[in-house]
Structure formats: structure tokens, C-alpha cells
Amino acid sequence: MNREQLFSIASGWFEGKGWKPFPFQTQTWTAFLQGKHGLLNAPTGSGKTYALWMPIVLDYIKSNPDYKTKHKPGLKAIWITPLRALSVEIKQAAERVADDLQTHLTVGIRTGDTSSSERTKQKKKMPDLLITTPESMQLMLASKDYPKMFKSCRAIIIDEWHELLGTKRGVQVELALSRLKTITPKMRIWGISATIGNLQQAMEVLLGPESEALQNSTLIRAHINKKINVHSIIPEKMDAYPWRGHMGLHLVDEVADIIKKSKTTLVFTNVRSACEIWYQALLDKHPEFAGEIAMHHGSIAKETRLWVEQAIREERLKAVVCTSSLDLGVDFAPVETVIQVGGPKGVARFLQRAGRSGHRPGQESNVYFLATHAIELVEASALRRAVQETVVEDRIPYLNSWDVLVQYLVTLAVSDGFYPAAIFKEVKSTFCFQAMTEDDWQFCLNFISKGSQSLQAYDEYKKVEIEEDGKFKVNSRAIALRHRMQMGTIVGDAVMSVKFFGGGYLGSIEEWFISKLKPGDVFIFAGRKLELVRVKNMEALVRRAAPGAKAVHASWMGGRMTLSAQMSELLREELYTANTPEKNPELKALNPVFTRQRKESIVPDDNQFLIETFKTREGYHAIFYPFEGRYVHEALASLMAYRISLLSPITFSLAYNDYGFELLSDQEIDMQMVLDNDLFTPRHLHADLQQSLNATEMARRKFRDIAVIAGLVFTGYPGKIVKTKHLQSSSQLIFEVFRDYEPDNLLFQQAYRETFEHQLEEGRLLMALERIERQEVVWKQCEKPTPFSFPIITDRLREKLSSETLAERIKKMTANYMK
Incomplete structure (x- = not known):
């Protein structure tokens, strides 16, 4: 069969579904059938799955013209996905093509969830098209006579390659591919990636830097301009002294209104504990949502997660509060709206989440940004610009793992x-x-x-x-x-199963959290109030707690994400526009904060680096504002503390967030000495870092x-x-x-x-210091804490106080500073 005949089969199938193939899909079919390798760059919900399943099936038809009557058994293609949750949908897409075209091709899944009986069956007779994960792929290489299993394989597809690149799972895939290239030299390698900054390098990592595959490869981009509408949920009243403590929960009614107006809404939080808290807050304030909202995160039992995913598809749920567990590829056509609680810390993650709404070619995405404290509104306006200009992060590949x-x-x-x-x-x-x-x-x-x-x-x-x-x-x-x-x-902290005393599995929780509880303590997990009965063999046995019992929310270690390099650059650029008359709605809403900030200090311009010093009853505060993200500030704080201590003996306690860091001491820092001695120099960075940090x-x-x-x-x-x-x-x-x-x-x-x-992101740290060296250092000696410093100070207080007393303390502090 020639290419025209094969394409007419494919186009006929698309017409039968009432669809028309996109140019990027036909380009991919052509390149694949010409025997090329490649990388397909396409946004979620654009039809990228059919861009590669279709040519795999067409290639089989081409090599087996009697495909309707004679079936040639044996593994023909492997589809590697980073998430087990995606495998069912990928299988359904493959079966749709294979069955409708009457090819008799079988489709199988092999992941950590596959039963041992199913695996044994696969060992005896492999399915024609196999969907698997990087880990299961390695397990297949660990089985006897594995070359025999792969020898008839003609294609391997790595889905969501941007998620694997820059991780050790990506290195696993590189090694598996190096082996398969030798066993099956005719195999075509294709990656599918959402938008990342370094697509060309992503293809080089996938195919091998000097390989024949790279010489015979193509990069295909889907030029689909999906419209993403970014709306900020702006509170009516803006606190002049912003703090992170209330997690945006005072806007729970605004979130409920958005949920009521949409068919289905996904409410994304950055961490699992916030997911639990928001789910509870929505139910407490709006009991009418009972039975209509659910929760989804990685620690909840698999059965519950699958039920939630199915309920979204069938439009049985009005809203789901979730974490990154629903970031990737799960195809939910009914989702109309996405709400992002707190800064997603990266443009790519934000685009990925926004793409969950209107998850169909040609549909618009609607995403609402809810700032958990005032200054996060700057992130919202930075993200809107990133969406317009499609500024996306690079993924840095691992070397020598x-x-x-x-x-x-x-x-x-x-x-x-x-x-x-x-x-x-x-x-x-x-x-x-x-x-x-x-x-x-x-x-x-x-x-x-x-x-x-x-x-x-x-x-x-x-x-x-x-x-x-x-x-x-x-x-x-x-x-x-x-x-x-x-x-x-994937190495995580040891997790314990959470089970009801009488039987029934709820999910898993980190050992360190349970180790802080004693029998009789009550905690909220998976949307339920649970009383710990006892711990036995890495299992936390629980019973339902009395309704009025005081409870703590379950929390997880991987608590805080940091701003990506691109995101911090966008944030700085956005903040610098606060001093111009042309301001967007978010920055206008922040006027009370900026006015107060200018009264005590300044809002820096792009050529200024701000340092603030003031004294409170806690001691002498020195606050620095590089706006480079939490991890860089953690390292910078230690570096500065070490360099200052070399000039005169002094002890500091350190605090930091995404915007800046604080050195707190019981004696005043001689800031003029810090500036005269050029302590922000990038010279000797590595040696000083080694000394300063443990x-x-x-x-x-x-x-x-x-x-x-x-x-x-x-x-x-x-x-x-x-x-x-x-x-x-x-x-x-x-x-x-x-x-x-x-x-x-x-x-x-x-x-x-x-x-x-x-x-420690040493490379980013070096660039930050080089930038600071070029800027004019503005040192402001303030009478009291400024709005910019307030989130950093209150963050440190959080370590010592419970949330109720923290809120009261902050109220008093704010009243005092506003005098």
C-alpha cells in the first residue's frame, strides 16, 4: 500500500468521527511512515495521542496487506507514560483506532497496578501494543530472554517527555532506549512533549547526542494557539500588611460562586495539606456541596482516585480539589474552569493546569488565580504575561547519574x-x-x-x-x-498505610507525621476526621472521630515549591512596573500595599537592589530582596551570614520566602561595612557555600x-x-x-x-549575584517592618505559634505598624 492509500484510511476514520486531522497530525504520520524518529511538541487536549497511534497502526497495515484476515502476533509498539493514571485513556485511544480499522491488534497495559496473572499471560504472549511506565520497562529488561520479547517492536513512544527530562526517571528511559536500539535497530523512537524552553535539547537527550537516530529525526510543532483566559480573584479589601497565613480562605465564597457557575471545576492547590484544608473549608461554608465535590491527591487510596476521575468524566461532580496528581494528561472533557490557589511557582505548571479546562481542540481555557496573600497578585499578573508571550522554562537534563x-x-x-x-x-x-x-x-x-x-x-x-x-x-x-x-x-519518605481498625484502606501518609501523634489524637485525612488507635507494622489504624473533636490537618514533607528561574524573572519585571502609571488590575489592587511600602521604604526599580533594616522586640532585622525564589534565598541567606561573620563575630537566625530573606540578630549589623566589603561578589562562591551551609x-x-x-x-x-x-x-x-x-x-x-x-541551584545563585553586582544597592533604615518584609517575619512566627494565636498576633502587629 502506498502513502496515499494509507492516508485515505486514516482520513476516513477521522471523518467517521466527525473530525478533521490537524496539519501537525498528518506531518507526524508522514515522518513516521518515512522511518524517521522525532519529537512532537503539542499542548494538552490537541489530539497528540492520535498523531502517533494512527501511524503505528498504518505501518502495521502497510507491512501486512491481509491485516483484516491474517493477524501477525508479537509486540509492535511500546508507549511509555510517566503516570499510571494515564494508561487507561491511552489504551482506549489505541483500541478505538485498532478496532475500528479491523486490524485485530491487541492492546495491553503493564504498570505497577497490573496483576501478576496478567503479567504471566503477557510473558507467554505479548500484546501487539503495550502501554507501560519507565519502571515497568526496566522490569521487562530484568526478565530472562528479554531480547526475544522486543525483537518485533517497530516503535517506542515516550509520552510527556518534558516531565521525565531533568529527572532520574528520564535517565532510566535513556538507558532503556540505548539497549533497545541494539536489539531492534529498525525501531522508531518518538517523544511527545508539552512546551518547554529547550525543545531541541530535549530531542537530543531522547535520541542520543551523536546518534544515527538524531541525524534522521524531525521536530514537529503543533501551531495551535489555544486561548487561555487568566482571571485574578481580587479581594474587595486589601491588607496593607500582607501575610501568607490565611491561605486565601477568606475568599472561599468567591470560589464557591465560580464553582456554581461552571459545569465542572478543578481547584488546584500546590500541596496535599492545602488540598485537605480547602476541601474542608468549602464543605463547612457551603454544606450544599456535599456529594458534589471530591478531593484527589497522591496519598488517597487508588480506588478512591479512580472513582473521582470517572465521576469527573461522567459529570457527576461539580468540583474536585486536587494537587499535581491531576496535572498531567487525564482527559476530562467536561471541565470548564480551573482555579489555581496560590502561585504555581512555574509557567509550565500553570499552563499544564490551565489546559485541563476546555480540554478539546479549539476550546478556550478559563483559569482563575487566587492569591493566598497580597503580593502573590504580582505572580498572577506575571503569569498572564507569560501566557501571552509563551515564556516557558527549560528542563535541565541530568549528567553522570x-x-x-x-x-x-x-x-x-x-x-x-x-x-x-x-x-x-x-x-x-x-x-x-x-x-x-x-x-x-x-x-x-x-x-x-x-x-x-x-x-x-x-x-x-x-x-x-x-x-x-x-x-x-x-x-x-x-x-x-x-x-x-x-x-x-523515585525515593520518598517512608509512608504508612492509613486503615480503619475494622478494615478498609484510606490511603497513605508519611511516617514523620504519624510519629508526632499519640493514640487518641485526631487528624483530618482524605476529608474525614480520624482518631489514631495505634500504629502497627507501618500501618496507622484509625477510627472515625467524634464530630466536635479538635483535629490537626495531615501534612506532608514535600511542603514548599520554589519559583522557577523564568518565573522569578517575570515576577521582578512585573514588580518593577509598580512605579509606572500603566498598571494592570492586579497591581492597581495592590495600591494600599505599595503606598504603605513607599511610606516606610521604596518599591525598587529594575536597577535597584533593596536592603531594609529595622529593630523590633525580637532583635535587629536585615532583609534583602533578590526576588529569586525560596531555594536560592536559602543558600544566599547562609552565604551572607557566613561572609558577615568573617568580618565580625555574630549569630543569626535565618528566614526566607520567594521574595527575599532575613538575617535576625541580637546585635546590629554594620550594613555600611557589608557594602564596603563587596559581600555580594560571585567570587569564591563555591568555597564559601561549602563553608556556610552544612x-x-x-x-x-x-x-x-x-x-x-x-x-x-x-x-x-x-x-x-x-x-x-x-x-x-x-x-x-x-x-x-x-x-x-x-x-x-x-x-x-x-x-x-x-x-x-x-x-542549592548554584548556577542560578551565581547569576543572581552577578545581577546584584550590576544594580545600585539601596539600603533603607526603617522605623518599623514594611509590607514587603511582613510575610517573611510572619512566616518565622508560624514555626512557634498555632494558627489561631498567629492570626491574633498578626492583627495586633498590623494595628501597631499602621499607627
Whole structure:
């Protein structure tokens, strides 16, 4: 069959559905059928799934003209998705095409949720089209005779590639692809990505920097200008002294009004605890929503989540309060409106969430931004501009993730074993390991076979045996079992199941939260008031609490996100316009804040860097405003405290948020000395950072995750999970052994590198200091705290006071400062 005949089959199918293919879809079909690899850049809800399922099916029809009567069994295509929740919809899309065109192609799913009986069935007979996750893909590489399973595979699609890029799961995918390219050289590799800043690099990472695939590839962009309407929910009265404490809950009635006017609304919060609090607040204030609103986050039981997703599709729910668990690809056509509570901290995340509404080609998206404190309105106006100008973040790929490589090599050794010379070439062809030397490779081989230089005396680290012909192979069934159980790169804190005493699973919660409660304490989780009965074997057994019982909201560690580099730049630019007459509605609404700020200090321009100092009963405050995001400020605060202490001995307590940081001391800082000594210099940054932060402590924490991924510590069997503190102490022991006896160990060095590159964002820090050096430093000696400093001060108070007493304290402080 020629291309015209194949295209008429596809166009006929689209016409039958009342659709017309978009140009980007036909472009993708053409490139795929020409044997090209590529990356498709398309927004959510634009039909990108059919852009690739269709040519996969057409390619089968082309190679099998008698497809309606003769079926050729065997795996033909793999679709990798980062989220299990998406697999059902991807399967439905594939089945629609395969069944309507009478191809007899079978479609299967293989994820962590797939039953063992289904997996056994798949082992005997693979489905033609398989939907899986990066982790399950690695498990397939760990099974005996895996090349046989993949040899007939003609295509592999990596969905939501922007989500995997810049994570260790992305590195897993790179390694799996390097293997599959050798086993099935005719396989086409395609990625699907939403908009990111570095699309060209994203394709290079996917296909390999100097690969033949990259030479024969194409980048296809879907030029669909989806209209996104950004509305801010502006409170009638604006506090001159803004603070983060009330989480925007005073606007609960405005949110309820939006929900009532829409068919279905998704209310996005940034963290799970806020999700629980907002769900409760909406129900308390508007009991008529009972049965019409639900909650969705990653810690709620899977059955409940699936029920909520289905109820949205069937339009049985008016609203769902959710977290990033509904960010990606779940196709909810009925969703009309999205409400974002608090700054999403990144443009890409905001666009992703906005795209959940009007999730159909040609429909507009409506997103409402609810600021949890006044200054967040600046973020709202920055986001509106980002949406108009499509300014999106880059995703920075990982380099030299030795922990992932070590895990991958053991995976290959668990299945059929491997010969180092062949695998070295494949690994070196990936983006992540392109700079790997022979010595690095030798370290990894020694590590899995001898347990590295300093652990040679312990047999448990000698996982892989070297056979006579030089093949690396795992022959111990116990080692293979433990390895298969611990594969993956997502390392979280130990979680406990929350179960009713009489049976019934509610979800999971982090061990550290439960460890703070004692039997009889009441907490709110999954929208219910629960009383802790007892803790047994990593299970929190609970019963329903009495209705009037005082309860705390469940909270999670991954609490606070930070502004992305692009977002902080947009925020600064937006804030600098506060001094111009041309202001948008958000900045106009902030007039009371700006007026008060100017009375006590200034609102900085783009060429000014503001420092404020004042004294309260707590001590002497020095507040700096780089507007660079929480993580950069955390590092900057430590750096400045260290550099000042070199000039004169002084002790500080530090506080920071996305806008600035505070140094609080019981003695006054000589700010003129700080300015004269050029303490904002980028010179000696790395050495000073190492001195100022407890870099060793941070690297130690980072090493725990590396140790788990590399298989140095074992996280436990199902139902017998090793507690976080035990994992921490085991990995700390190994960390100290490496530090004292093997400082050039690659995993040990990786812990420090990741601390500086990913956690402290050293590159961004350097750029921030270079920018500050070019600006005029304006130091204002204030009589009292300013509106800009207020959120930072109240954030520190939150650590000490309960929310009720905090609100009262802030009321008094505000009244005092307004005098």
C-alpha cells in the first residue's frame, strides 16, 4: 500500500468521527511512515495521542496487506507514560483506532497496578501494543530472554517527555532506549512533549547526542494557539500588611460562586495539606456541596482516585480539589474552569493546569488565580504575561547519574547477563553518560562485582559474578528478588498505610507525621476526621472521630515549591512596573500595599537592589530582596551570614520566602561595612557555600536517595518496609566509610554534586549575584517592618505559634505598624 492509500484510511476514520486531522497530525504520520524518529511538541487536549497511534497502526497495515484476515502476533509498539493514571485513556485511544480499522491488534497495559496473572499471560504472549511506565520497562529488561520479547517492536513512544527530562526517571528511559536500539535497530523512537524552553535539547537527550537516530529525526510543532483566559480573584479589601497565613480562605465564597457557575471545576492547590484544608473549608461554608465535590491527591487510596476521575468524566461532580496528581494528561472533557490557589511557582505548571479546562481542540481555557496573600497578585499578573508571550522554562537534563547506571547494570545482570565492552558503547551513546571515561566505567563494574574498594570485605555488596567468558551475571535468586523489588528512581519518605481498625484502606501518609501523634489524637485525612488507635507494622489504624473533636490537618514533607528561574524573572519585571502609571488590575489592587511600602521604604526599580533594616522586640532585622525564589534565598541567606561573620563575630537566625530573606540578630549589623566589603561578589562562591551551609549534612541526606537507587541499602519487603530512620542511619554509615576511606568514590561525589547543582541551584545563585553586582544597592533604615518584609517575619512566627494565636498576633502587629 502506498502513502496515499494509507492516508485515505486514516482520513476516513477521522471523518467517521466527525473530525478533521490537524496539519501537525498528518506531518507526524508522514515522518513516521518515512522511518524517521522525532519529537512532537503539542499542548494538552490537541489530539497528540492520535498523531502517533494512527501511524503505528498504518505501518502495521502497510507491512501486512491481509491485516483484516491474517493477524501477525508479537509486540509492535511500546508507549511509555510517566503516570499510571494515564494508561487507561491511552489504551482506549489505541483500541478505538485498532478496532475500528479491523486490524485485530491487541492492546495491553503493564504498570505497577497490573496483576501478576496478567503479567504471566503477557510473558507467554505479548500484546501487539503495550502501554507501560519507565519502571515497568526496566522490569521487562530484568526478565530472562528479554531480547526475544522486543525483537518485533517497530516503535517506542515516550509520552510527556518534558516531565521525565531533568529527572532520574528520564535517565532510566535513556538507558532503556540505548539497549533497545541494539536489539531492534529498525525501531522508531518518538517523544511527545508539552512546551518547554529547550525543545531541541530535549530531542537530543531522547535520541542520543551523536546518534544515527538524531541525524534522521524531525521536530514537529503543533501551531495551535489555544486561548487561555487568566482571571485574578481580587479581594474587595486589601491588607496593607500582607501575610501568607490565611491561605486565601477568606475568599472561599468567591470560589464557591465560580464553582456554581461552571459545569465542572478543578481547584488546584500546590500541596496535599492545602488540598485537605480547602476541601474542608468549602464543605463547612457551603454544606450544599456535599456529594458534589471530591478531593484527589497522591496519598488517597487508588480506588478512591479512580472513582473521582470517572465521576469527573461522567459529570457527576461539580468540583474536585486536587494537587499535581491531576496535572498531567487525564482527559476530562467536561471541565470548564480551573482555579489555581496560590502561585504555581512555574509557567509550565500553570499552563499544564490551565489546559485541563476546555480540554478539546479549539476550546478556550478559563483559569482563575487566587492569591493566598497580597503580593502573590504580582505572580498572577506575571503569569498572564507569560501566557501571552509563551515564556516557558527549560528542563535541565541530568549528567553522570552513577546511581541509575549501577542499578541498570545489575538489571541487565539479573536477566541474561551482559558483556561490558558491548554495553559500554551503548551507555556512552546516551546524553547522560556521554562524558563517561574508561575509569568511571571500571568503577561501576567493580562496584557491582566487588562492592567498591572500601566495601570489599562485605559479601552483600558483591551482587554480580564474572563468569569465565567475561560475562557479568547475577546467579543468586535472593539478590535478583531484592533487586527487582527495589527498582526505580523515585525515593520518598517512608509512608504508612492509613486503615480503619475494622478494615478498609484510606490511603497513605508519611511516617514523620504519624510519629508526632499519640493514640487518641485526631487528624483530618482524605476529608474525614480520624482518631489514631495505634500504629502497627507501618500501618496507622484509625477510627472515625467524634464530630466536635479538635483535629490537626495531615501534612506532608514535600511542603514548599520554589519559583522557577523564568518565573522569578517575570515576577521582578512585573514588580518593577509598580512605579509606572500603566498598571494592570492586579497591581492597581495592590495600591494600599505599595503606598504603605513607599511610606516606610521604596518599591525598587529594575536597577535597584533593596536592603531594609529595622529593630523590633525580637532583635535587629536585615532583609534583602533578590526576588529569586525560596531555594536560592536559602543558600544566599547562609552565604551572607557566613561572609558577615568573617568580618565580625555574630549569630543569626535565618528566614526566607520567594521574595527575599532575613538575617535576625541580637546585635546590629554594620550594613555600611557589608557594602564596603563587596559581600555580594560571585567570587569564591563555591568555597564559601561549602563553608556556610552544612554542605556535608545536605550531601548526607542526598546520599540516602543515591544509596537506595544504587542498591546499597534495602528498603524492605512488602508489609515489612524499613523505617526511614534505619535507612538514614545505614546510608550515613556507608557515607562516612566513603568519606574516610574512599573520597573519590563516584556515588559519594555525586551526593555533593547533586546538592550544589539541584538543591542549592548554584548556577542560578551565581547569576543572581552577578545581577546584584550590576544594580545600585539601596539600603533603607526603617522605623518599623514594611509590607514587603511582613510575610517573611510572619512566616518565622508560624514555626512557634498555632494558627489561631498567629492570626491574633498578626492583627495586633498590623494595628501597631499602621499607627
